Amino acid sequence: MSTITRHELSRVGLRLLAEHGLADVSMRRVAKEFDVAVSALYWHVKDKQSLLGAMVDELLANVDFAPPTGDWRTDLATRAELIYDTILHTRDAAELTASVLALGTGGTKLREALDEVSPDAVTTDAIMSLLIGHATLHQQRIQAQALGIDVAPTTTSTFRQTLELVI
Amino acid sequence: MSTITRHELSRVGLRLLAEHGLADVSMRRVAKEFDVAVSALYWHVKDKQSLLGAMVDELLANVDFAPPTGDWRTDLATRAELIYDTILHTRDAAELTASVLALGTGGTKLREALDEVSPDAVTTDAIMSLLIGHATLHQQRIQAQALGIDVAPTTTSTFRQTLELVI
DNA sequence: ACCTGAACACCGTTCAAGT
DNA sequence: ACCTGAACACCGTTCAAGT
Numbered sequence: 001m002s003t004i005t006r007h008e009l010s011r012v013g014l015r016l017l018a019e020h021g022l023a024d025v026s027m028r029r030v031a032k033e034f035d036v037a038v039s040a041l042y043w044h045v046k047d048k049q050s051l052l053g054a055m056v057d058e059l060l061a062n063v064d065f066a067p068p069t070g071d072w073r074t075d076l077a078t079r080a081e082l083i084y085d086t087i088l089h090t091r092d093a094a095e096l097t098a099s100v101l102a103l104g105t106g107g108t109k110l111r112e113a114l115d116e117v118s119p120d121a122v123t124t125d126a127i128m129s130l131l132i133g134h135a136t137l138h139q140q141r142i143q144a145q146a147l148g149i150d151v152a153p154t155t156t157s158t159f160r161q162t163l164e165l166v167i
Numbered sequence: 168m169s170t171i172t173r174h175e176l177s178r179v180g181l182r183l184l185a186e187h188g189l190a191d192v193s194m195r196r197v198a199k200e201f202d203v204a205v206s207a208l209y210w211h212v213k214d215k216q217s218l219l220g221a222m223v224d225e226l227l228a229n230v231d232f233a234p235p236t237g238d239w240r241t242d243l244a245t246r247a248e249l250i251y252d253t254i255l256h257t258r259d260a261a262e263l264t265a266s267v268l269a270l271g272t273g274g275t276k277l278r279e280a281l282d283e284v285s286p287d288a289v290t291t292d293a294i295m296s297l298l299i300g301h302a303t304l305h306q307q308r309i310q311a312q313a314l315g316i317d318v319a320p321t322t323t324s325t326f327r328q329t330l331e332l333v334i
Numbered sequence: 335a336c337c338t339g340a341a342c343a344c345c346g347t348t349c350a351a352g353t
Numbered sequence: 354a355c356c357t358g359a360a361c362a363c364c365g366t367t368c369a370a371g372t
Binding site for chain 4: 193194205215
Protein backbone atom coordinates (compact mmCIF):
# COMPACT_ATOMS: atom_id res chain seq x y z
CA MET A 1 0.00 0.00 0.00
CA SER A 2 1.87 3.09 1.22
CA THR A 3 5.50 3.31 2.34
CA ILE A 4 6.15 2.52 5.97
CA THR A 5 7.13 5.54 8.03
CA ARG A 6 6.61 6.31 11.70
CA HIS A 7 3.97 8.82 10.70
CA GLU A 8 2.13 6.49 8.34
CA LEU A 9 2.36 3.78 10.97
CA SER A 10 0.59 5.89 13.59
CA ARG A 11 -2.03 6.96 11.08
CA VAL A 12 -2.87 3.35 10.30
CA GLY A 13 -2.83 2.55 14.01
CA LEU A 14 -5.33 5.32 14.70
CA ARG A 15 -7.56 4.11 11.91
CA LEU A 16 -7.58 0.59 13.31
CA LEU A 17 -8.27 2.03 16.77
CA ALA A 18 -11.27 4.02 15.56
CA GLU A 19 -12.67 1.19 13.48
CA HIS A 20 -11.97 -1.86 15.60
CA GLY A 21 -10.78 -0.79 19.06
CA LEU A 22 -7.54 -1.08 20.99
CA ALA A 23 -7.60 -4.88 21.15
CA ASP A 24 -7.32 -4.98 17.36
CA VAL A 25 -4.34 -2.67 17.22
CA SER A 26 -1.82 -5.48 17.19
CA MET A 27 1.54 -5.49 15.48
CA ARG A 28 0.31 -8.32 13.29
CA ARG A 29 -2.84 -6.44 12.32
CA VAL A 30 -0.91 -3.27 11.50
CA ALA A 31 1.61 -5.26 9.44
CA LYS A 32 -1.23 -6.83 7.49
CA GLU A 33 -2.49 -3.34 6.67
CA PHE A 34 0.87 -2.55 5.03
CA ASP A 35 1.04 -5.99 3.49
CA VAL A 36 4.38 -6.78 5.12
CA ALA A 37 5.63 -9.34 7.64
CA VAL A 38 5.18 -8.44 11.32
CA SER A 39 8.92 -8.34 11.82
CA ALA A 40 9.23 -5.55 9.24
CA LEU A 41 7.60 -3.12 11.69
CA TYR A 42 10.45 -3.56 14.13
CA TRP A 43 12.78 -1.80 11.78
CA HIS A 44 10.63 1.34 12.06
CA VAL A 45 9.55 1.25 15.72
CA LYS A 46 11.30 -0.05 18.81
CA ASP A 47 8.28 -1.93 20.10
CA LYS A 48 4.50 -1.79 20.32
CA GLN A 49 4.52 0.76 23.15
CA SER A 50 6.40 3.28 21.02
CA LEU A 51 3.87 2.80 18.24
CA LEU A 52 1.11 3.57 20.73
CA GLY A 53 3.06 6.65 21.81
CA ALA A 54 3.29 7.85 18.23
CA MET A 55 -0.44 7.31 17.85
CA VAL A 56 -1.24 9.61 20.78
CA ASP A 57 1.10 12.26 19.39
CA GLU A 58 -0.63 11.99 16.04
CA LEU A 59 -4.04 12.23 17.71
CA LEU A 60 -3.10 15.47 19.45
CA ALA A 61 -1.14 16.87 16.51
CA ASN A 62 -4.29 17.99 14.75
CA VAL A 63 -5.61 19.85 17.77
CA ASP A 64 -4.74 23.50 17.76
CA PHE A 65 -5.12 25.54 20.85
CA ALA A 66 -6.10 29.19 20.85
CA PRO A 67 -3.44 31.52 22.25
CA PRO A 68 -3.78 32.41 25.95
CA THR A 69 -6.33 35.16 26.63
CA GLY A 70 -4.90 36.12 29.99
CA ASP A 71 -7.72 34.60 32.02
CA TRP A 72 -6.19 31.29 33.05
CA ARG A 73 -9.44 29.79 34.28
CA THR A 74 -11.07 30.16 30.89
CA ASP A 75 -7.95 29.11 29.01
CA LEU A 76 -7.37 26.03 31.11
CA ALA A 77 -11.01 24.94 30.94
CA THR A 78 -11.14 25.46 27.18
CA ARG A 79 -7.96 23.54 26.51
CA ALA A 80 -8.82 20.72 28.90
CA GLU A 81 -12.22 20.33 27.29
CA LEU A 82 -10.73 20.39 23.82
CA ILE A 83 -8.33 17.59 24.73
CA TYR A 84 -11.08 15.70 26.52
CA ASP A 85 -13.37 15.90 23.50
CA THR A 86 -10.60 14.82 21.15
CA ILE A 87 -9.89 11.78 23.29
CA LEU A 88 -13.55 10.91 23.77
CA HIS A 89 -14.12 11.23 20.04
CA THR A 90 -12.01 8.19 19.18
CA ARG A 91 -12.87 4.78 20.53
CA ASP A 92 -10.54 3.48 23.27
CA ALA A 93 -8.44 6.62 23.03
CA ALA A 94 -8.82 7.22 26.76
CA GLU A 95 -7.24 3.92 27.69
CA LEU A 96 -4.58 4.44 25.05
CA THR A 97 -3.72 7.94 26.27
CA ALA A 98 -3.65 6.85 29.91
CA SER A 99 -1.19 4.08 29.15
CA VAL A 100 1.01 6.21 26.93
CA LEU A 101 1.04 9.18 29.31
CA ALA A 102 1.84 6.98 32.26
CA LEU A 103 4.67 5.14 30.58
CA GLY A 104 5.89 8.42 29.13
CA THR A 105 6.13 7.06 25.59
CA GLY A 106 4.29 10.03 24.12
CA GLY A 107 1.67 12.70 24.65
CA THR A 108 4.04 15.38 25.90
CA LYS A 109 2.08 17.95 23.92
CA LEU A 110 -0.88 17.41 26.21
CA ARG A 111 0.90 18.49 29.37
CA GLU A 112 2.63 21.36 27.57
CA ALA A 113 -0.66 22.75 26.30
CA LEU A 114 -2.10 22.78 29.81
CA ASP A 115 1.09 23.99 31.50
CA GLU A 116 1.23 27.00 29.21
CA VAL A 117 -1.96 28.42 30.68
CA SER A 118 -1.88 26.86 34.16
CA PRO A 119 -1.05 28.97 37.24
CA ASP A 120 0.99 26.18 38.87
CA ALA A 121 2.10 22.55 38.52
CA VAL A 122 -0.40 21.20 41.05
CA THR A 123 -3.31 22.58 39.06
CA THR A 124 -1.92 21.07 35.85
CA ASP A 125 -1.54 17.73 37.60
CA ALA A 126 -5.07 17.87 38.94
CA ILE A 127 -6.49 18.69 35.50
CA MET A 128 -4.47 15.92 33.88
CA SER A 129 -5.58 13.36 36.46
CA LEU A 130 -9.17 14.50 36.17
CA LEU A 131 -8.98 14.35 32.38
CA ILE A 132 -7.49 10.86 32.25
CA GLY A 133 -9.62 9.53 35.07
CA HIS A 134 -12.90 10.89 33.78
CA ALA A 135 -12.20 9.90 30.20
CA THR A 136 -11.22 6.38 31.21
CA LEU A 137 -14.25 5.85 33.42
CA HIS A 138 -16.62 7.47 30.98
CA GLN A 139 -15.44 6.00 27.71
CA GLN A 140 -15.20 2.41 28.75
CA ARG A 141 -18.62 2.62 30.31
CA ILE A 142 -20.01 3.77 26.98
CA GLN A 143 -18.49 0.75 25.30
CA ALA A 144 -19.69 -1.68 27.90
CA GLN A 145 -23.19 -0.39 27.35
CA ALA A 146 -22.77 -0.76 23.62
CA LEU A 147 -21.88 -4.40 24.19
CA GLY A 148 -25.11 -4.79 26.11
CA ILE A 149 -23.39 -5.31 29.43
CA ASP A 150 -25.29 -3.54 32.14
CA VAL A 151 -22.96 -1.52 34.20
CA ALA A 152 -23.17 -0.19 37.72
CA PRO A 153 -23.10 3.56 37.11
CA THR A 154 -19.67 4.95 37.96
CA THR A 155 -19.42 8.43 36.54
CA THR A 156 -22.56 10.28 35.60
CA SER A 157 -21.34 13.89 35.71
CA THR A 158 -19.93 15.58 32.67
CA PHE A 159 -16.26 16.42 32.54
CA ARG A 160 -17.18 20.10 32.61
CA GLN A 161 -19.01 19.70 35.91
CA THR A 162 -16.08 18.02 37.62
CA LEU A 163 -13.69 20.49 36.02
CA GLU A 164 -15.48 23.38 37.65
CA LEU A 165 -14.71 22.02 41.07
CA VAL A 166 -11.00 22.39 40.39
CA ILE A 167 -10.95 25.65 38.45
CA MET B 168 -3.22 -26.97 46.65
CA SER B 169 -6.38 -25.32 48.00
CA THR B 170 -9.95 -25.77 46.75
CA ILE B 171 -11.00 -23.45 43.96
CA THR B 172 -13.55 -20.86 45.04
CA ARG B 173 -14.21 -17.36 43.75
CA HIS B 174 -12.65 -16.01 46.90
CA GLU B 175 -9.55 -18.17 46.74
CA LEU B 176 -9.25 -17.35 43.05
CA SER B 177 -9.11 -13.61 43.70
CA ARG B 178 -6.65 -14.09 46.52
CA VAL B 179 -4.29 -15.98 44.24
CA GLY B 180 -4.84 -13.36 41.55
CA LEU B 181 -3.88 -10.59 43.96
CA ARG B 182 -0.78 -12.47 45.02
CA LEU B 183 0.32 -12.89 41.42
CA LEU B 184 -0.41 -9.19 40.83
CA ALA B 185 1.73 -8.11 43.76
CA GLU B 186 4.56 -10.45 42.95
CA HIS B 187 4.70 -10.37 39.16
CA GLY B 188 2.44 -7.59 37.85
CA LEU B 189 -0.77 -7.47 35.83
CA ALA B 190 0.77 -8.99 32.71
CA ASP B 191 1.41 -12.19 34.65
CA VAL B 192 -2.14 -12.48 35.93
CA SER B 193 -3.24 -14.77 33.12
CA MET B 194 -5.83 -17.49 33.33
CA ARG B 195 -3.13 -20.00 32.53
CA ARG B 196 -0.86 -18.69 35.27
CA VAL B 197 -3.67 -18.73 37.85
CA ALA B 198 -4.62 -22.26 36.82
CA LYS B 199 -1.04 -23.38 37.27
CA GLU B 200 -1.14 -22.00 40.81
CA PHE B 201 -4.07 -24.31 41.60
CA ASP B 202 -2.49 -27.13 39.64
CA VAL B 203 -5.51 -27.53 37.37
CA ALA B 204 -6.16 -27.13 33.65
CA VAL B 205 -6.98 -23.60 32.45
CA SER B 206 -10.43 -24.65 31.41
CA ALA B 207 -11.23 -25.63 35.00
CA LEU B 208 -11.32 -21.94 35.98
CA TYR B 209 -14.22 -21.31 33.63
CA TRP B 210 -16.47 -23.37 35.80
CA HIS B 211 -15.88 -20.88 38.65
CA VAL B 212 -15.71 -17.56 36.80
CA LYS B 213 -17.41 -16.34 33.66
CA ASP B 214 -14.28 -14.92 32.12
CA LYS B 215 -11.03 -13.16 32.98
CA GLN B 216 -12.70 -9.78 33.44
CA SER B 217 -14.91 -11.12 36.22
CA LEU B 218 -11.83 -12.55 37.93
CA LEU B 219 -10.25 -9.11 37.79
CA GLY B 220 -13.45 -7.66 39.23
CA ALA B 221 -13.35 -10.09 42.12
CA MET B 222 -9.73 -9.14 42.73
CA VAL B 223 -10.59 -5.46 43.13
CA ASP B 224 -13.42 -6.35 45.50
CA GLU B 225 -11.02 -8.44 47.53
CA LEU B 226 -8.46 -5.64 47.56
CA LEU B 227 -10.99 -3.19 48.99
CA ALA B 228 -12.64 -5.72 51.31
CA ASN B 229 -9.88 -5.38 53.85
CA VAL B 230 -10.13 -1.60 53.98
CA ASP B 231 -12.37 -0.36 56.72
CA PHE B 232 -13.56 3.17 56.73
CA ALA B 233 -14.13 5.17 59.88
CA PRO B 234 -17.76 6.25 60.40
CA PRO B 235 -18.65 9.75 59.15
CA THR B 236 -17.65 12.50 61.56
CA GLY B 237 -20.05 15.07 60.17
CA ASP B 238 -17.39 17.16 58.43
CA TRP B 239 -17.66 15.90 54.87
CA ARG B 240 -14.44 17.56 53.72
CA THR B 241 -12.38 15.65 56.26
CA ASP B 242 -14.32 12.43 55.75
CA LEU B 243 -14.06 12.52 51.98
CA ALA B 244 -10.37 13.38 52.00
CA THR B 245 -9.61 10.64 54.53
CA ARG B 246 -11.51 7.97 52.63
CA ALA B 247 -10.14 8.99 49.26
CA GLU B 248 -6.60 8.90 50.59
CA LEU B 249 -7.18 5.54 52.22
CA ILE B 250 -8.38 4.08 48.94
CA TYR B 251 -5.57 5.79 47.04
CA ASP B 252 -2.95 4.37 49.39
CA THR B 253 -4.45 0.90 49.19
CA ILE B 254 -4.34 0.99 45.41
CA LEU B 255 -0.85 2.44 45.26
CA HIS B 256 0.37 -0.16 47.70
CA THR B 257 -0.10 -3.05 45.28
CA ARG B 258 1.74 -3.12 41.98
CA ASP B 259 -0.42 -2.43 38.91
CA ALA B 260 -3.50 -2.08 41.10
CA ALA B 261 -4.23 1.34 39.59
CA GLU B 262 -4.52 -0.01 36.07
CA LEU B 263 -6.52 -2.96 37.37
CA THR B 264 -8.94 -0.78 39.31
CA ALA B 265 -9.39 1.63 36.40
CA SER B 266 -10.30 -1.18 34.06
CA VAL B 267 -12.60 -2.92 36.51
CA LEU B 268 -14.34 0.27 37.58
CA ALA B 269 -14.85 1.36 34.02
CA LEU B 270 -16.25 -1.94 32.82
CA GLY B 271 -18.33 -2.16 35.98
CA THR B 272 -17.20 -5.69 36.79
CA GLY B 273 -16.42 -4.80 40.39
CA GLY B 274 -15.29 -2.15 42.83
CA THR B 275 -18.75 -0.93 43.76
CA LYS B 276 -17.59 -0.60 47.35
CA LEU B 277 -15.25 2.20 46.30
CA ARG B 278 -17.97 4.47 45.03
CA GLU B 279 -20.26 3.61 47.93
CA ALA B 280 -17.62 4.52 50.49
CA LEU B 281 -17.15 7.94 48.90
CA ASP B 282 -20.82 8.53 48.23
CA GLU B 283 -21.65 7.95 51.88
CA VAL B 284 -19.72 11.04 52.91
CA SER B 285 -19.93 13.13 49.74
CA PRO B 286 -22.22 16.19 49.55
CA ASP B 287 -23.26 15.45 45.94
CA ALA B 288 -22.72 13.12 42.98
CA VAL B 289 -20.53 15.57 41.05
CA THR B 290 -18.06 15.75 43.92
CA THR B 291 -17.96 11.96 44.15
CA ASP B 292 -17.34 11.74 40.42
CA ALA B 293 -14.56 14.30 40.59
CA ILE B 294 -12.86 12.48 43.45
CA MET B 295 -13.19 9.14 41.67
CA SER B 296 -11.76 10.54 38.44
CA LEU B 297 -8.95 12.24 40.33
CA LEU B 298 -8.22 9.06 42.24
CA ILE B 299 -8.10 6.82 39.18
CA GLY B 300 -6.30 9.37 37.03
CA HIS B 301 -3.66 10.23 39.57
CA ALA B 302 -3.08 6.63 40.60
CA THR B 303 -2.76 5.50 36.98
CA LEU B 304 -0.36 8.27 36.03
CA HIS B 305 1.64 7.96 39.20
CA GLN B 306 1.92 4.21 39.54
CA GLN B 307 2.91 3.36 36.03
CA ARG B 308 5.53 6.10 36.15
CA ILE B 309 7.03 4.46 39.22
CA GLN B 310 7.27 1.19 37.34
CA ALA B 311 8.74 2.71 34.23
CA GLN B 312 11.45 4.22 36.39
CA ALA B 313 12.03 0.87 38.04
CA LEU B 314 12.60 -0.60 34.60
CA GLY B 315 15.21 2.05 33.99
CA ILE B 316 13.17 3.81 31.33
CA ASP B 317 13.51 7.54 31.69
CA VAL B 318 10.16 9.14 31.63
CA ALA B 319 9.01 12.63 30.81
CA PRO B 320 7.56 13.77 34.15
CA THR B 321 3.79 13.70 34.02
CA THR B 322 2.48 14.00 37.54
CA THR B 323 4.74 15.31 40.25
CA SER B 324 2.19 16.49 42.80
CA THR B 325 0.95 14.22 45.52
CA PHE B 326 -2.62 13.02 45.45
CA ARG B 327 -3.29 15.06 48.58
CA GLN B 328 -2.26 18.27 46.85
CA THR B 329 -4.56 17.75 43.90
CA LEU B 330 -7.32 16.59 46.22
CA GLU B 331 -7.27 19.87 48.07
CA LEU B 332 -8.18 21.73 44.91
CA VAL B 333 -11.46 19.84 44.75
CA ILE B 334 -12.40 19.70 48.41
C1' DA C 335 -20.68 -31.07 40.18
C1' DC C 336 -16.27 -30.40 38.71
C1' DC C 337 -12.33 -31.18 35.83
C1' DT C 338 -9.23 -32.67 31.57
C1' DG C 339 -7.35 -32.42 26.87
C1' DA C 340 -7.27 -30.66 22.81
C1' DA C 341 -8.22 -27.35 19.76
C1' DC C 342 -9.00 -22.50 17.74
C1' DA C 343 -7.50 -18.23 16.76
C1' DC C 344 -4.67 -15.30 18.23
C1' DC C 345 -0.42 -12.40 20.70
C1' DG C 346 4.82 -9.51 20.95
C1' DT C 347 9.52 -10.06 19.99
C1' DT C 348 13.91 -11.87 18.05
C1' DC C 349 17.03 -13.08 14.59
C1' DA C 350 19.46 -15.29 10.85
C1' DA C 351 19.02 -14.80 6.23
C1' DG C 352 17.90 -12.55 2.05
C1' DT C 353 17.81 -8.45 -1.56
C1' DA D 354 18.63 0.02 4.12
C1' DC D 355 14.79 -2.63 4.51
C1' DC D 356 12.27 -6.87 4.57
C1' DT D 357 11.04 -12.21 5.01
C1' DG D 358 10.33 -16.63 7.39
C1' DA D 359 10.47 -19.15 11.03
C1' DA D 360 10.66 -19.78 15.59
C1' DC D 361 9.86 -18.94 20.75
C1' DA D 362 7.03 -18.45 24.40
C1' DC D 363 3.01 -17.10 25.31
C1' DC D 364 -2.49 -15.56 25.32
C1' DG D 365 -8.35 -16.18 26.33
C1' DT D 366 -12.08 -19.09 25.36
C1' DT D 367 -14.82 -23.22 24.01
C1' DC D 368 -16.33 -27.79 24.27
C1' DA D 369 -16.77 -32.74 24.00
C1' DA D 370 -15.53 -36.07 27.07
C1' DG D 371 -14.52 -38.00 31.41
C1' DT D 372 -15.28 -39.05 36.70
